[in-house]
Amino acid sequence: MISTMEEKPHIPAAPRKRRVPGWAVAMLGVAGAIALLSITSMQTGFPQLTSSGTTQTAVRLGLPILLAGLGGLWAERAGVVNIGLEGMMIMGTWGAAWAGYQWGPWAAVVAAVVFGSLGGLLHAIATVTFGVNHIVSGVAINLLGAGLTKYLSTLVFFPLSNNPRQSPPVQPFDTYSAGGLADWLGELEAGQRLFISDVAGILRGLVTGVSPLTMLAILLLPLSYYLLWRTRFGLRLRSVGENPHAADSLGVKVYFHKYVAVIVSGGLAGLGGAALVLNPGQLSYLEGQTGGRGYIGLAAMIFGNWRPGGLLGGAALFGYADGLQLRSGGETVLALVYGVVLLLGVIVVWQLIRRKWFSAAAAIFVAVLMYLLYISLDEIPSEFVSYAPHMVTLAVLAVASQRLRMPAADGVVYRRG
């Protein structure tokens, strides 16, 4: 690494494009999103948009997506596409319920990680050792995971719960609230002042009823970032995903790093399954419980351009849309459409400043369409709201697929020469 640094001076330094550091962009983005929501909630008259209840539900629903997405990030950074996240998550839900009803929530977490990792190990054996196409192996693991859990729950849960599709109830985690702070924020939220109340509502949702699992998941995000981007191990792992042959020539153990990445990926997906089982609203294994969240996690990762920060944004967005729908129905989600129109308005101005006439015109066109949608409907049909992540992902892919940058050797089968 050092030698390449020393050879560089002959090349003129590339013009610095990014003057604003990443964390500042993220802060600006969060502030912008809150401002947008608060203006939307004021103009449409739906305070639920930023209420603490909505935020709390959004966190709960976003958690499995975040964990699955993190799982996808680990695998794909090492160059293994993991469509099998869904199957690994299903295995995680079963493991969590099986251990959870016997030995409590922490056992549930551990078992979920173990079960998910087993799925990951299987994916690693198939794709890394045997060089099976990643998509094919992933699809097979999804089939296998669903079949395995169906069989096991008929075998194990049926005698206990008299229902082959559901486990006995699982003991939940104790949740923690920042007492004084939450009360103070509650007062601010009730005040209904623009922006301040909105921020207070969101913050109150974030600090009320937090389970240890939520904290763990939130910690795993910076931890993953640190491990993947700030350690020697992470550099090697990512180099395997970018160019395995070059990595191999430098003595990096390609197979080893891929194995580790995919097993961790499965463990994280399994943990996402535990987050579903230990969700206060449900507290048991239920067949079909994951409902494609493994795929949505993958979508969140793509939305985030294979970066942890963006992934968090994607998971937050998808969890938020889901939580809003669950808490307050299709009318409030329609208010979000209004928010999108506002956002597009900002984009139009931005594109006009940058003299990108075509992009501006396209944004105006979409904004007009969205506005027409907003004034012509009373509510967004609930059938579609759950699929907002899917539409957003398609839209993001359609607009920005040229700018998304995935690991260069992602999905490529590598064989040691």
Add this chain to the structure above:
Amino acid sequence: MGHLRGKLLPPALAIVFSLLLCGVALVISGANPLSAFGAMVTQVGKGTTFIDIVNSTGIYYIAALAVAIGFQMNLFNIGVEGQYRVAAVVAAVVGGSIVLPTGIHTLVIIIVAALAGAAWAAIPAILKVTRGVNEVISTIMMNGLAIGLSAYLIRRDVFGELRGNNIRTAEIPESGWMPGISFGGGGTMFGFIFVAVALGIGYWVMMNKTRFGFELRASGESSTAASAGGVNAKKMVLVSMLLSGAIAGLISLPELLGRDHTFSLNFTAGIGFSGIAIALLGRNHPGGIAFGALLWAFLDKSGLALDNVGVPREIVTIMQGSIVLSVVVAYEVVRRFELASEQRRVGRELGTVGGAA
């Protein structure tokens, strides 16, 4: 001879391996694998099971053909699941709301289903061709949206009606049905099975006897070589995706035209994913796919007998899953083995030539 062995050995190995795996699983759970397997085999002769298997084979066959068209050119149409769901609901709605003479009515439903499936597949196809969006991700997203769309379309304030506990679309009048062949107590074979067979023949002819099929396979073998040979890659993606979607649109028709006559909440889901597994098992070959579809249908329908011998019938889903995974591994292992032995052979021959000179 060795060529044939390379083709037949992997699936045989995979099935044996999966049988052993499930046998071990059964022994661990305290059941007798032999009696379980015996119950499955004897089930074939009981009641309507045999005809059920035939019907189910036909459905899986169509699904696997739809997947195989994409696979032939390394295009992963994971979206067959969504395409046939959307096609089913659109065909049921259109079929239930128009009045046409017998025969023509059926034909219109079939065409509508194919068009709906193709239209749903067109979105990822266009995204791939114009924007370079990976079809795996976009079709997965389209699968989710298909569930939402079908749930919306059978809402009672849209096209649905409440019948008993079930929400469904208006029933297709008898002029739009497709008659089956009745075997009395043995059940009724769907008439659409013959269409499935015709599709298989058509698929074989298209792949092996037409220019399009050649270009499709060439693109699959090497897209750069194909485009150097004058094959328009974007056109191939678009056409094969639309074709795959159109065939996917037909998957639900055996049941829709032959038995249900309506789209309801009882819709059989998951056939698209089974189709992927079967296409892999059958290596995109029409004969291999037929075998895979038969195996899948046998496991599905005979598995019902397992409940009688005290074994959860979900063991067959494990078996299906392990067959897929082990068959792809087996194909890969055999391919590597043959590659290595070929290299050795060439090396040996070159060595002898060198020695003689």
